[in-house]
Amino acid sequence: MTRKATIALLTVLVMVATPLFADEKEKGKKEKDQDKAKIEKSEKSKEFEAKERERGEEKEAREAKRANPKRVARINMDVNRLESILVTAQNSAIAFPKPTLTKVANEANSLANRIWADAHKLPNRAAVAAASDLRMHVREMHKAAEKGDAAGVRLHAGQALTFATRLDSMV
Numbered sequence: 001m002t003r004k005a006t007i008a009l010l011t012v013l014v015m016v017a018t019p020l021f022a023d024e025k026e027k028g029k030k031e032k033d034q035d036k037a038k039i040e041k042s043e044k045s046k047e048f049e050a051k052e053r054e055r056g057e058e059k060e061a062r063e064a065k066r067a068n069p070k071r072v073a074r075i076n077m078d079v080n081r082l083e084s085i086l087v088t089a090q091n092s093a094i095a096f097p098k099p100t101l102t103k104v105a106n107e108a109n110s111l112a113n114r115i116w117a118d119a120h121k122l123p124n125r126a127a128v129a130a131a132s133d134l135r136m137h138v139r140e141m142h143k144a145a146e147k148g149d150a151a152g153v154r155l156h157a158g159q160a161l162t163f164a165t166r167l168d169s170m171v
Helices: 003-065 069-091 098-119 125-147 150-170
Strands: none
Touching: 069 098, 069 125, 069 150, 098 125, 098 150, 125 150
């Protein structure tokens, strides 16, 4: 090829190639802009999620501070019934037969379980701990009743009564 033809060909190539490279640069800019937009969207969504989480936590905190009055009334009623059963079991001079001890222990156990479940929905952690201890001693009383051990029933009824009284003053 001649020199003029080579120059003409290179000139045409440069003219054709320049817009091609410009398109690639623009594509690169568009991709970078899209990446920036995605990052901004993700940051905004993270901020939004954080704000929503904070709102949810604030709402939970407000709800946790307030105890449901119906639940508190139910706990008080159950604790009073359980205290009555425990005082009777502890202070009775009559030697109850095994079936009677078992029935009394079953009733005390069901009340202790209800108290424990309801106490876990209260904001007061000390009440939850007292309800757990109460439940443990009532279960021990139940085991003693199943064995027919009247002395063990009296012992554990007295220990459970301590926690029932404590719980009654907390709720």
